[in-house]
Amino acid sequence: MEILEARRDGVLVLELAGRIDSTTAEVLEKAFLERLRNGDARLVVGMGGVDYISSAGLRVFLMLARKLAEARGSLVLCALPPAVRQVFDLAGFSGLFSMAADRAQALSLLPGRPPSA
Amino acid sequence: VSDTGAGGRRLLRNLNSLLDVSKALALELDVDSLLAVILQKAAGVMDAEMSSIFIHDEAGQRLLVVSGDLGKGKVAIPLGVGIAGHVAVTGQVANVSDAYQDPRFNPEIDKRTGFRTRAVLCAPLFSHKGRLIGVIQVLNKRGGGAFSAEDETLLAAFASHAGVALDRAQLVESALEKERLEEALRVAHEIQMGMLPRHPPSAGGLDLVAALRPARSVGGDLYDFFERSGRTWFALGDVSGKGVGAALFMAVAKTLFRAHATSEASPARVMAKLNEGLSLDNERAMFVTFFAGSLDPESGEIEFCNGGHNPPFLVRASGAVTPLPQAAGCALGIIPGFAFETERLRLDPGDALFLYTDGITEAMNEREEQYSGERLVRRLEALAGRAAQDVLSGVLEDVDAFVGSAAPSDDLTVMVLRRPAS
Secondary structure (H helix, E strand, C coil), X not given: CEEEXXXXXXXXXXXXXXXXXHHHHHHHHHHHHHHHHCCCCEEEEEEEEEEEECHHHHHHHXXXXXXXXXXXXXXXXXXXXXXXXXXXHHHCCHHXXXXXXXXXXXXXXXXXXXXCC | CCHHHHHHHHHHHHHHHHHHHHHHHHHCCCHHHHHHHHHHHHHHHHCEEXXXXXXXXXXXXXXXXXXXXCEEEEEEEEXXXXXXXXXXXXXXXXXXCCXXXXXXXXXXXXXXXXXXXXXXXXXXXXXXXXXXXXXXXXEEECCCCCCCXXXXXXXXXXXXXXXXXXXXXXXXXXXXXXXXXXXHHHHHHHHHHHCCCCCCCCHHHCEEEEEEECCCCCCCEEEEEEEECCEEEEEEEEECCCHHHHHHHHHHHHHHHHHHHCCCCCHHHHHHHHHHHHHCCCCCCCCEEEEEEEEECCCCEEXXXXXXXXXXXXXXXXXXXXXXXXXXXXXXXXXXCCCCCCEEEECCCCCEEEEECHHXXXXXXXXXXXXXXXXXXXXXXXXXCCCHHHHHHHHHHHHXXXXXXXXXXXXXXXXXXXXXXX
């Protein structure tokens, strides 16, 4: 699994590629938690390059969505290949995520910049 | 007294103390006790004020300091740094008469302990195969002055005994540690397997079998079945992830299922209760895909509820194999309050319901190809109408043949419920 990182107007954009199985899910979880600790709360995750996601991978996204909700942040997943989308659908969790066709749409779906303190 | 006499006596004394050391070291198999003995004997034999050992941490490319003042492993220095680090790299004895004049000397440890280092004699510790075990260092010859060439030879001889003894003790320790871990996992495996029911209900001639194979010692798959007021209750689930974490969540899911399925009226009610229980304090967002049902063996009618699990296959006696409709529910543990619904189907005589976890369809061979749902359907079509045990074995044998010598990648569970042909 690979993680490519970019930033657009204060939004962290992570592009994932490869297999997200129980081994790589741990790596991904650490990567997400580290970004959250650094204060990132507006995330777009591009899944276009993901070949496979296991239930362990799905758990990491549930955890991420939950942590972001607690931090009043937001998350949009985009470009899910059909096989990946099916894993979300099968477990009945697609409704918990905001999903977009591509990165541009994902960025437009993110709610406006949170009011600065 | 002539010089030769004094030299001879010193040699004899040295040989005696080495023999002593060698005996003492041979008796110790515990790493910590051995380190203490080495520290004490080194200072004694070498007539030094202080001794310390630097244990080579191969993975970390560093030396862990062991001394009376600093304890064990609280201070680490990189290979190559300081006099000891230098000796670890060169493998040669170093004899320094005034540490503070030597550019390699690292005064950091003196600062911590308040000790004032003057003379340093330092030798590498090797295993008998020549692997670097660490470095031993003695500080400040009693009575002042530098360590002599004779001291160098003596410490080198001492170090060769100590290195072999330490190597052996470390090997024993890691073997014991491995054995303890394996034993713990073996017990965990037995406990987990012991949670699975052994005797399938057979009311109304129902033909029910199940099998679970964890990919590691413990896993996150589960199944259950039991009889309650004339109906056969059954369930099969798959916890997200693998290993010990998944196994603990599995144990909770299994326990909660039994508790609620023996009192709640419908599969949907059981799922709702199970979902509430698993959602509580679920910090790690673990979940279990779960399929639960109850069957009336007389009529073949099944009430079921699918919580995000891959749909089981209905295997008709005629050979038609169709998946149940995709779950309307969601996997358990994430969305408290989710409204589950009970669905229904009917097994005619000779029909079977085939439940499985994705360890079957995602079983991988050495070319990293998956067994796949298509292959499973073809296999089930060929096995239609056969006894439940034949269907189960027939599928597992086909999966095994497909996987070949590849290591199992996921837990694998199958359950077959078949209504006998009339």
